[in-house]
Structures are given as structure tokens and as C-alpha cells.
Amino acid sequence: MAKAMAVDPRYYQITVLGSLLIYGVLALDFEVTWSYVSIILTSVLGTQWLCSWMTKTVFEWRSAMISGLSLCLLCRTQSWQLAALAGVLAIATKFVFRRGGKHSFNPTNIALVLLMLVTEGRVWVSPGQWGNVAFFAFLMACLGGLVVMRAARADVALAFLTSWIILIMGRSLWLHEPMTIPLHRLQNGALLLFTFFMISDPRTTPDSRAGRIVFAMLVAWCGWWWQFRMFGTNGLLWSLAACSVLTPFIDWLLPGPRYDWRQGIKSHPDHHEKIPAPSAGGAEPALPC
């Protein structure tokens, strides 16, 4: 187990997201209580367990924990029922919307988008909560970069970030705005969180590198369009959910090998964790989610 901890990138993600949550609550005065955190974490872990039991797959608590911590960082609501529902939706959608052994949507992203869509403002995201202190942005970039490199999907994060910088800088150049404006927009913790912890989710992005780059550019453009042409908020969250629908098409157009969290574990010669056998009647292997 200790060796598994040393190689599975999800432990890094859990540590970084957990640290950000503690930092947010203690230093940035996030309106997140520990009871709120426990409701969300209980709901994601409970739903994961239930869905694993129903589908006879291994109970994979690490991915559920990542979704839960991300929800704690992003999802804001006054209703504990809606907080619990966010956790249920995040996990349940992984099991319901699946294609070819991977899920169609980033769990946190789809839960937030669905709830923002149907609750008439009772669930919201505060993109300004991180502020834009450069030091903090830099720190998050390093921590996030570390996670992504371990997850071997740095390409999607870098392609997205490059596209986003071009769009933000390009717009400001076109509008003859001083460069302090795009820099202010880029020095944002919410952007880095999205880049390194959401769009880079290897279980939802296209399989091939070319596909992932196309996907990242598409997400950046749609998010930019929503935010700066339609003057909506949370452009990137809406954009990622909408573009995820196109992932199967991108995979068909630009096929590639599928990502498996166990790749890193498999590569370790001394690893003894049991990998479940494919389910008896199912066409898909019973992979942990």
C-alpha cells in the first residue's frame, strides 16, 4: 500500500485539494463549514460505495474523494440537501454517462452545471473567491503542475492554458486595453484550479494527444465566448460540460489508447494490488471509477 501511495497520482491530488481547502477556509475566509465538508464527502463516498456495489466493481474511494474535495472548493449553497445532492450527482453521473469504459463528464463539473441550471441560483460558484495574489497563483500552478505531470496528461492542461492566454491577451490587444487587465484575469486561482484539476481529468478527456489538444482549444474558446461575448459567469464550467458531449466524436475522429489510473501502479514491478476481472456478462471491463 505504501508503494501504491508513492505512485498513484490521486494521492497527490487529494493532498493538494485538501490543502487548498484548509487554506481557503483558514486564510481566505471561505464560507465552508466542516459540517458542509462532511456532508459532501459522506455523500460522494456513500454514492461511490452504492454504485460500486450495484455494478459489482471495486469501491474506488480515491476518485470519489477528489470529486468531493473539488465540490467543497467550488460548490456554494445554503441547503445541506443540495450539497448532498451535488455529491450524489457527481458520482452517479460517472456510472450513468459512460462510454467505452470512461465517463463522459468530469464529475464535479457536471454536478455543478446541472445544479446551477435547475436550482435557480440556489447553487452558485464564486470565481472571485481566490483573489489574484500572484504568489498564491504561482504556488497553485506548481502544485497543480506536479499533479498533472504525475497524471501524464499535462498536454491538455498546457494546450488549454495556452489557448486561454491567447484569447484573453488577444481580446485586450484588440480593445487596446493595458496589459494589467489580462494579467489580472490570468492571475486567478479559479483558472488554475480549473486547468490543473478539472479539464485535465484523464478519465474524461479524449484518448489521443491530438484529440486532447483540439478538446482543450474548444473548451477555451467556448468559455471565452460565454464570458466575454455573452457576459455570463463561470464560462469555463459551462464550456467544459458542453464540450464533453463532443468527446466521443473527437475519439472517433482521432483515436488513441485509453487512460487507466492503474498505469502507474502496473508499471511498478512490486505492486500486488488485485485488479478486478472483467464482469461476467458485460462488454466493458469492470474498472474502478
Added chain:
Amino acid sequence: MKKSLLLLLAALSLPFRAEAFCGFYVARADSKLFNQSSQVALARDGNSTAITMASDYQGDLKEFALIIPVPTVVEKDDVKVLEKALLDHLDAYTAPRLVEYWDPDPNLPVPMPVMPMAAFDAFAGSPKRADGARARGVVIERQFSAGEYDILVLSAKQSDGLMIWLKENDYKLPEGAEPVLDSYIRQNMKFFVAKVNLGRQAKEGRTWLRPLRVTYQSRKFMLPLRLGTVNAKGPQDLIVHALSRNGRVEATNYRTVRLPSDTEIPEHVKPQFGDFYRAMFDRAVAIEKMSAIFTEYFWDMGWCDPCSSDPVPMRELRELGCKWLKGDDNNRPEQGTMFITRLHIRYDREHFPEDIVFQETGDTKNLQGRYVMNHPWHGKATNDQGKRYFEELPKRQEQWAQNLARLTGWKIEDIHAKQAAYKETAKPKHE
């Protein structure tokens, strides 16, 4: 005479008025405390925004002009001149407040908790131009008058054309305004320009400028700050009263922070509450490196506790653009139908480079800048309970001093000295 273009300005405040409640409201920190402060009301419902600006312009009215970038062409019906008292009332209603309590006789049995006193329900109702414009690529989209103001709604193709046109028509722009105008033009924004019609102003016999309310339909929920930072001498303070239908309003591109509240502070602060609040706000701004927006008040307009002024009737709120309210003009809104967020922003070009973008959240948890002062009991202990009270009292007073030092950054030694001096002069209240 050239007219100086101003952006967002001013605030005044109602005379002091005390209200009884559980505890006693004694002072408030309204917008008058801060130099170079402006006040704006921003009513938002769906895609409709009504922005009301008050000006504290003190100079020659001949030289006054106001320019606001707006997302759409504004029609005559969308502009209204309002009474200054409306914004003053909002300012007084939402200002951070000092409340005071007197410790009861510690020797008496502890009473059962009682429900807080109900909020108050009843209250007293309280030419050449056009040709030149075309040549400069400037289009006068609308031209009309409203109260003492002459209004122009302009669109332009090039900022240099607009600059030249404004100069030709006696408007004086601060240096550095052109690039800002340019970026607004490229965003297809229009310019709402108001100047005072001296004839009408004199006829009405008024010596001050009334606030202007401009309503427009746009998905943009923002406050254009950038023109106001051009050539500004140092940071400026802005109070935004955001009036919303569902919940608290916050910024999406800057951090929105709650100011420390509900803190107990020493008695001697009472006569210097203004100094205390300024020091506390200065410190909060410094801690956030002047990059945050502060929420000073957020409450359901259907009730208040304590009310630091008369409740705001629906007539006034409708005047400010809250068209969704239903019911009698003289009543306050029904609970759950109308919220007010008071945001305090200290800004300059360096720390607030872009216009503030807002969003309405589903947050309905009340918040008010409230600072509590307790007056100790001055009698004698006659039983064990009374003795315990006097044993605990120095610890409580030390905590109040520490709170004050933490909030304001004042030296603890100075606070202790003032506390000691106050104790000498404090007259027993209960004897």
C-alpha cells in the same frame, strides 16, 4: 467654460437618529467618513440594471459634466432624476453601527432568554453639434433633458474623434482618458453624458445636484470604474448599494470579503467610533493588499435588527429601480423579495485595473457591520454570583482591548491607557 467630466461621485448622510432595540444603537459609520467617496445604487433584475449615482460636486455648476459608459443606447424614459434623500437613506440604513449594552446587576438571578424585540413594522412614509459629430465619427444617438440635466447619448467609431468632439463642445477630459474611451468604443459601449442646464437649475432654485438614475437592458452586470481612475489623486472610496431579488451580490473578478463584525470593543471607543471604523477599514484594506471588495451589510429588506434608520419603503426602492416589488408604496418589501448588499471598495488604477463584474448569488445569510460596547455594572457584589462577575470582568475588558488592537492595529498600550482613563471618568449607570 470647459466642463470637467466626472465619473462616479458622492455621498451624504442623514442626521444622526437613534432607535431603541435590544441594546441601544449609538453611532454609525456612513460614507461621509471617507474622503473622495462616491455612492452608487445598483438595482439588478434579470438583464435589467438601474444605476443611480449621486454627485457631491462642490465646484462651479457650469463646469460640471458626467460621463458613464453604458452597454446600450439609453432612451429618455430610462433616465430619471431622483431626490438625494433616497441614497442618503440607503447609506444610513446600511452603515456599520456601534451598539451598546449595560451589564445587568450580576447579583440577580439570570433571567430566562427572551425573543429579540420585533423589528419595527410601521414607519412614516417618507446643432453645430450634430454636423461636427458626424465629421468626427461621433453619433448623437439621443439628446434630451431630465430635470436640471441636459443629456446626450453618444456612440463613436474612434476615440480620437470622440475626444476632439468633446473638446470642441467644451468638455474637458483628464489626460489619459482616450485609451480608456477607446477600449469602451471597441466594446461597442455608448456614452451617457450629462451636464447641468443652468437656466433650469436656477429656475428650480436648487443649489445642489440631484442623483441621476439610468436604466438599461444588458447581460452585463458591471460597474465601469476605469474612467474614474484616470488621473485620480490616490485611492478613492466607493459604496455600492446592490439591490437584488434573490440574494447577496458579489464580484466575480475580485475577491469579496466580509468585514469583521459582531465584535466587542471597549467603552472608550464610543465618542470616536468614526476613527475606529476608519482605522479598521484601513487595516482590512491593507491585509487584503487593496485588492478586495468588502461587504459591510447584507440583509433582507423585509426586516432589520437593529434598524439604524427608518426602514426603506417600497416607494423609494421602486424609484431606485426595483420594479419587481409588489405591494403598497409605503410598506417595506415582503420578506424574501428584496435584498441589499452594501459593498465598500477602495480602488485605484493599479489594484483595480478592470471594471468590476458582479453576480447575484443564492446567499441569504444576513450580515451587518456591528460593533458591540458593554458597560460594566458599577454596583457591589452581594453574593457569589456577583463576586464571580467582578472576577471575570477584567478578563472581558482585556479581551475587548485585544479585539480593538487586532481590528485597528492600534497599540495595545495606548488602548490600555485610554481604557484606564475612561474607567476614571465613567459615571455609574445603575446606581
